[in-house]
Amino acid sequence: MTSVSILGKGNMGPAIASVVEKSGNTAQLLGSDDIDQPVTGDIVVLAVPYPAVSTVLEQRGDQLAGKVVVDITNPMNFETFDSLTVAPDASATAEIAAALPDSRVLKAFNTNFAATLASGTVGEQPTTVLIAGDDAEAKSQLAELVTACGLRAMDVGSLSRARELEALGLLQITLASGNKIGWTGGFALQP
Amino acid sequence: MTSVSILGKGNMGPAIASVVEKSGNTAQLLGSDDIDQPVTGDIVVLAVPYPAVSTVLEQRGDQLAGKVVVDITNPMNFETFDSLTVAPDASATAEIAAALPDSRVLKAFNTNFAATLASGTVGEQPTTVLIAGDDAEAKSQLAELVTACGLRAMDVGSLSRARELEALGLLQITLASGNKIGWTGGFALQP
Numbered sequence: 597m598t599s600v601s602i603l604g605k606g607n608m609g610p611a612i613a614s615v616v617e618k619s620g621n622t623a624q625l626l627g628s629d630d631i632d633q634p635v636t637g638d639i640v641v642l643a644v645p646y647p648a649v650s651t652v653l654e655q656r657g658d659q660l661a662g663k664v665v666v667d668i669t670n671p672m673n674f675e676t677f678d679s680l681t682v683a684p685d686a687s688a689t690a691e692i693a694a695a696l697p698d699s700r701v702l703k704a705f706n707t708n709f710a711a712t713l714a715s716g717t718v719g720e721q722p723t724t725v726l727i728a729g730d731d732a733e734a735k736s737q738l739a740e741l742v743t744a745c746g747l748r749a750m751d752v753g754s755l756s757r758a759r760e761l762e763a764l765g766l767l768q769i770t771l772a773s774g775n776k777i778g779w780t781g782g783f784a785l786q787p
Numbered sequence: 788m789t790s791v792s793i794l795g796k797g798n799m800g801p802a803i804a805s806v807v808e809k810s811g812n813t814a815q816l817l818g819s820d821d822i823d824q825p826v827t828g829d830i831v832v833l834a835v836p837y838p839a840v841s842t843v844l845e846q847r848g849d850q851l852a853g854k855v856v857v858d859i860t861n862p863m864n865f866e867t868f869d870s871l872t873v874a875p876d877a878s879a880t881a882e883i884a885a886a887l888p889d890s891r892v893l894k895a896f897n898t899n900f901a902a903t904l905a906s907g908t909v910g911e912q913p914t915t916v917l918i919a920g921d922d923a924e925a926k927s928q929l930a931e932l933v934t935a936c937g938l939r940a941m942d943v944g945s946l947s948r949a950r951e952l953e954a955l956g957l958l959q960i961t962l963a964s965g966n967k968i969g970w971t972g973g974f975a976l977q978p
Contacts, residue, residue: 763954786910
């Protein structure tokens with residue numbers, strides 16, 4: 597059994613907690629008011645908006661040592677909804693990995709809308725969680741959890757691929773916020 | 788009737804020419820040996836590999852004035868298949884637009900594998916051609932052509948969005964070249 601801690605009670609955190617619980621694994625869902633509760637999971641999902649990540653890392657960075665840390669953020673400019681706020685040759689995940697040298701940091705879930713986690717599908721396709729990272733064992737562990745949750749997992753490569761995942765996240769959010777696709781749709785991966 | 792010139796006889800050029808002809812529109816397919824034949828189409832598709840673009844623009848740049856020019860390139864490092872060769876804050880399309888100030892430059896087709904143009908589908912979904920550019924009328928003209936070809940067209944925004952389309956192209960090609968998806972698959976857009 598995998599024990600998962602999810603930091604963030606917004607849109608995505610409860611959606612991830614829900615599929616984890618349905619899979620029979622344990623989910624600990626922690627919000628900003630739960631700062632007195634330590635992180636207990638082996639896998640920790642950072643499900644806060646990108647601007648809140650640095651605060652979470654200040655508060656809980658020590659608790660994340662040795663753990664698989666999953667960055668799901670889309671570091672968007674939320675005023676324009678038209679660009680990323682990380683440097684063009686960087687990614688939020690690379691920044692987080694640099695800040696957490698004792699953690700095994702992965703990118704995942706940033707291209708999945710919350711509704712597609714709950715439904716398990718994007719159109720006719722199973723919802724696919726794209727996973728990037730440099731730690732093969734950590735990726736396998738997350739992929740196993742994702743599969744247990746009834747979703748499809750796809751290892752898309754090294755941590756450097758997080759940049760393309762964040763670009764895809766931006767593209768998909770601009771389409772949904774512009775009403776060109778629904779928040780139940782998006783890019784479905786056809787094998 | 789739209790008249791389309793396609794520069795490049797590799798993988799994508801003939802695939803695009805084929806669907807254009809099937810739609811009842813006119814396709815002129817020109818390779819590097821056809822340098823004596825002038826471009827006649829109103830829409831010109833640059834279907835050469837990115838490293839060949841500068842040569843084509845030197846040879847035919849004058850012929851492209853006033854035309855809708857469609858950049859389909861994925862400016863990848865073809866040795867590593869692991870990164871883009873344009874500057875991280877740039878795109879091939881932005882470079883081409885700068886080199887062709889008298890043309891109406893669009894990005895399109897770079898996220899469509901050739902086989903999905905021929906089949907018209909990616910899994911259960913119709914093949915969707917993602918179009919980025921700053922000229923709304925040019926985008927409408929291309930979208931109309933794409934729709935006539937039996938494909939779905941999606942305006943994804945301004946020319947700056949070409950950067951994300953090139954990131955998506957890179958991601959998709961790394962998955963196919965790594966045998967994680969087939970060249971008949973890829974990211975299908977669910978509305």
